[in-house]
Amino acid sequence: MKKDKPKYKQIIDAAVVVIAENGYHHAQVSKIAKQAGVADGTIYLYFKNKEDILISLFEEKMGQFVRSIRSRMAGKENAVEQLEVLIESHFYMLSEDYHLAIVTQLELRQSNKDIRLKINEVLKEYLLLVDEILHNGVKKQIFSEELDIRLARQMVFGTIDEVVTTWVINEQKYDITKLAPEIHSLLVKALSK
Amino acid sequence: MKKDKPKYKQIIDAAVVVIAENGYHHAQVSKIAKQAGVADGTIYLYFKNKEDILISLFEEKMGQFVRSIRSRMAGKENAVEQLEVLIESHFYMLSEDYHLAIVTQLELRQSNKDIRLKINEVLKEYLLLVDEILHNGVKKQIFSEELDIRLARQMVFGTIDEVVTTWVINEQKYDITKLAPEIHSLLVKALSK
Amino acid sequence: MKKDKPKYKQIIDAAVVVIAENGYHHAQVSKIAKQAGVADGTIYLYFKNKEDILISLFEEKMGQFVRSIRSRMAGKENAVEQLEVLIESHFYMLSEDYHLAIVTQLELRQSNKDIRLKINEVLKEYLLLVDEILHNGVKKQIFSEELDIRLARQMVFGTIDEVVTTWVINEQKYDITKLAPEIHSLLVKALSK
Amino acid sequence: MKKDKPKYKQIIDAAVVVIAENGYHHAQVSKIAKQAGVADGTIYLYFKNKEDILISLFEEKMGQFVRSIRSRMAGKENAVEQLEVLIESHFYMLSEDYHLAIVTQLELRQSNKDIRLKINEVLKEYLLLVDEILHNGVKKQIFSEELDIRLARQMVFGTIDEVVTTWVINEQKYDITKLAPEIHSLLVKALSK
DNA sequence: GATGAATGAGCATTCATTCAT
DNA sequence: AATGAATGAATGCTCATTCAT
Structure with missing residues (x-):
C-alpha cells in the first residue's frame, strides 16, 4: 500500500508547508519535492499528478x-x-x-x-x-x-x-x-x- | 470619472457573465473584452489590470x-x-x-x-x-x-x-x-x- | 487569410532550417521562433500547435x-x-x-x-x-x-x-x-x- | 557471449512485440522489460542502452x-x-x-x-x-x-x-x-x- | 479614445538510466 | 546475476499586458 510508505506522508507534509508558505499558485511540484527531500520524479511514484x-x-x-x-x-x-x-x-x-x-x-x-x-x-x-x-x-x-x-x-x-x-x-x-x-x-x- | 463612463459598467457586467459561464480560471481578459464588445486593450483604459x-x-x-x-x-x-x-x-x-x-x-x-x-x-x-x-x-x-x-x-x-x-x-x-x-x-x- | 501573412511563411521557413540543422527531436518551438525572429507566443497566432x-x-x-x-x-x-x-x-x-x-x-x-x-x-x-x-x-x-x-x-x-x-x-x-x-x-x- | 544467452533474444523479441503494439514512441524500456519478464535493470546487463x-x-x-x-x-x-x-x-x-x-x-x-x-x-x-x-x-x-x-x-x-x-x-x-x-x-x- | 498583433515568462510530467541491495 | 525504487533533465503552450497605429 503506497499510503503506508514513509514517502507518501513525507510528500503530503511537504505540500502543506510549501502551499502555506508560498501560496497555492506558487506551490510548484519541484518545490514540494525539494521540501520533501526527494526528486521531482519520485512524486509521481506516489501520486498520479x-x-x-x-x-x-x-x-x-x-x-x-x-x-x-x-x-x-x-x-x-x-x-x-x-x-x-x-x-x-x-x-x-x-x-x-x-x-x-x-x-x-x-x-x-x-x-x-x-x-x-x-x-x-x-x-x-x-x-x-x-x-x-x-x-x-x-x-x-x-x-x-x-x-x-x-x-x-x-x-x-x-x-x-x-x-x-x-x-x-x-x-x-x-x-x-x-x-x-x-x-x-x-x-x-x-x-x- | 471613469466609473461613470458606460464602458466601465459594460466591462464589469461582461466579467460577471464570463466568469459565471466559464469559471474563474477560464475567464481570460480577451473573453471579457469580447463579451463587452471592446478590444482587449480597451480594458486597460478603464482598469489597471x-x-x-x-x-x-x-x-x-x-x-x-x-x-x-x-x-x-x-x-x-x-x-x-x-x-x-x-x-x-x-x-x-x-x-x-x-x-x-x-x-x-x-x-x-x-x-x-x-x-x-x-x-x-x-x-x-x-x-x-x-x-x-x-x-x-x-x-x-x-x-x-x-x-x-x-x-x-x-x-x-x-x-x-x-x-x-x-x-x-x-x-x-x-x-x-x-x-x-x-x-x-x-x-x-x-x-x- | 493567415497563410498569406508574411509571418506564416517566415515561421515555416524557420522551421525547415531549425529542423535541418538540429534534427527533428531537437527542434524546439523556441528555437523556431528565434530563427523566425518572433516571440514564442507569436507562433501560436499562426499555428494551432x-x-x-x-x-x-x-x-x-x-x-x-x-x-x-x-x-x-x-x-x-x-x-x-x-x-x-x-x-x-x-x-x-x-x-x-x-x-x-x-x-x-x-x-x-x-x-x-x-x-x-x-x-x-x-x-x-x-x-x-x-x-x-x-x-x-x-x-x-x-x-x-x-x-x-x-x-x-x-x-x-x-x-x-x-x-x-x-x-x-x-x-x-x-x-x-x-x-x-x-x-x-x-x-x-x-x-x- | 551475451548474444547466446536466452535473455538476450528474449528481450529482443519483447522489443519487437512492444514496438509493434505500442508504436516506437510509446515503447518504453520498462514496457519491454515487463514483456520480456525481466526487471528494468536487467535490460542493461545485456544492452548498453x-x-x-x-x-x-x-x-x-x-x-x-x-x-x-x-x-x-x-x-x-x-x-x-x-x-x-x-x-x-x-x-x-x-x-x-x-x-x-x-x-x-x-x-x-x-x-x-x-x-x-x-x-x-x-x-x-x-x-x-x-x-x-x-x-x-x-x-x-x-x-x-x-x-x-x-x-x-x-x-x-x-x-x-x-x-x-x-x-x-x-x-x-x-x-x-x-x-x-x-x-x-x-x-x-x-x-x- | 480605441485597437489587436505581438510579447515572453513560467511549469507539470515522462522515462532512460543508475546503483544499493 | 537480478532487481526496481529513485533520479532529474528537458519543453510545449497560455494569457495578461503593451504599444504602434
Whole structure:
C-alpha cells in the first residue's frame, strides 16, 4: 500500500508547508519535492499528478481530523457536550497546526472546480458528524424538535468555518481556542427549544 | 470619472457573465473584452489590470447590495425586524441574479490571497451593517447584553454565507427565499437573552 | 487569410532550417521562433500547435513542389517526356534546397503516426501526378497495356525516393541531377511494352 | 557471449512485440522489460542502452533475413531466378511475421538519425546481396552491360521497400506474396538489355 | 479614445538510466 | 546475476499586458 510508505506522508507534509508558505499558485511540484527531500520524479511514484497530491492531502488530514474528533467525543452522550468537544477539537487542532490552517482555510479554496468537488466529498464526513450530533440532540429532546437538520448543520459549519477563517486572515493573532465556549453557547441557544 | 463612463459598467457586467459561464480560471481578459464588445486593450483604459476588474466588480456589486439592503431596512427600528430584512434581501437579491450568485459564492473565491484580502475590505461594509443591527439589538435589550459583537457577526455572516453557497453548489435547485424565516429564527434565538 | 501573412511563411521557413540543422527531436518551438525572429507566443497566432507547424510545412512545400512540376510538364504530351520532367524536376528542386531535402527525406519521417498520416495525405497529390503520367502512357500505348498502375507507381516513387534519400544520407556529396537520365531510362524500360 | 544467452533474444523479441503494439514512441524500456519478464535493470546487463536494443534487434532480424534468403537462393545460378527468390522470400518472410513487418517498415523509421545510420550499416548486407545478383546478371549478359549497379540496386531496394511499406500501411489487407511476380517482371524489364 | 498583433515568462510530467541491495 | 525504487533533465503552450497605429 503506497499510503503506508514513509514517502507518501513525507510528500503530503511537504505540500502543506510549501502551499502555506508560498501560496497555492506558487506551490510548484519541484518545490514540494525539494521540501520533501526527494526528486521531482519520485512524486509521481506516489501520486498520479499534482491534483492528486492536493486531494490526498485533504483526505489524509481531514480523515485524521474527523477520527480525532470522534475519539475525543467517545463517552459523551449529551449532544451539548458533543458539540462542545467538536468546536474545541476543531479550534484546538487547527491552532496546533499553523500551516494546515492556512492551507485548508485559504489556499486550497483557490483550487479549480474538480479539486473542490473532491474536497467537498471528503468534507461530507465532517458534516455527517455534525448531523449525528444534531439528530442525537433532537432525539434526546435537548434540541428543538422542529429543527431543520440541514439548515442547522449549515449554521454550525458556517459559523465555525467563518470564525476559523477570520482568525487565519488575522494571522492567528489571538488564541482561537478561547473563543470556543462563546461559540458553543451561541450555537446551543440557537439549537435549543 | 471613469466609473461613470458606460464602458466601465459594460466591462464589469461582461466579467460577471464570463466568469459565471466559464469559471474563474477560464475567464481570460480577451473573453471579457469580447463579451463587452471592446478590444482587449480597451480594458486597460478603464482598469489597471485583471485583478482590478475583479475587485471593482465586487465593489460595484457589493456596494449596490448594501445600499439596497439599507433602503429596504429604512423604517425598521427593531433589530429582529432588521435582521429579517437583511436575510430576506440577501437571499432575494442573489436569487434574482443567477450569474452574480455563482461569481460571488464560488468563482471569486478561487482568486489569490491578495485579491481575497481586498474583497474582504469591501465586505466590511456589509459586516458593518450587521454590526449596526447587533449593536441596536443589544442597546434595545432585545439581544443578550453580554453578546460578543465580533463573534455574533461571524455567526450571522458565516451562517448566511454557508446557506447561500450550499444553494449555489446545488445549482439553485430550490427556492432559497423560503429558507429565510427558519434561518432568521435560528439566529434570533442565538442572539437573544 | 493567415497563410498569406508574411509571418506564416517566415515561421515555416524557420522551421525547415531549425529542423535541418538540429534534427527533428531537437527542434524546439523556441528555437523556431528565434530563427523566425518572433516571440514564442507569436507562433501560436499562426499555428494551432507544434504538430500543425510540421504538417503546414509539408503541405506548403509539397504543394509548391507538385505545382512546380506540373508547370514544368506543361506542353509535354508524351508520357516518357513527362516522366523525364518529373524526375529531373524532383531531383533539381531538392538539390536547390539543401535544408528541405534533409527535412523531407530524414527528419520528418521521425514524426509520430498522426503527423505521418497527414503527411501521407499531402503526398497523395504527388502520387496522383505519377498516376496521370502512367495512365497517359498506357493510353497512348507507350507503356505496357497490362501495367498494374498501382504497382508501377510504387516502383516509380520508391525508386526516386530511395535515390534521393541515399544522396541525402551521403551528405549530398555528388550531383543528383546527373542521375536523372539513367533513372529515367531504367524506369521507362520497366514500364514499356 | 551475451548474444547466446536466452535473455538476450528474449528481450529482443519483447522489443519487437512492444514496438509493434505500442508504436516506437510509446515503447518504453520498462514496457519491454515487463514483456520480456525481466526487471528494468536487467535490460542493461545485456544492452548498453535503449538505442543498442533497437540496433541489435535490427541486426539480429536482418541477419536471419539475409541468411534465409541466401539459403533459399542456393542452387539458383541465373540472376533472373535469383531476383525472383529474393523478392518472393522478402515478401513471404514479412508476411509471416506481422509484428516484424510493422517494426521494420514503420516504427523503426521514427528513430533518430544516429540510429537510422547504424541501421543502414546493417542493411548493407542486404544491399550486397542485391549487388551480387546484379553483378552476376551483368557478367552473364542477362542484364544490360552498361547497368549502373549502384542506381540499379537503389531501384530494386526502393521498389521492394515501397511495396512492402504500402502493404503495411494498408494494414496488410491483401496478400503481398501475390505481387511478387509482377514486381519481378517490372524489375527484370528495367535491368535487362 | 480605441485597437489587436505581438510579447515572453513560467511549469507539470515522462522515462532512460543508475546503483544499493 | 537480478532487481526496481529513485533520479532529474528537458519543453510545449497560455494569457495578461503593451504599444504602434
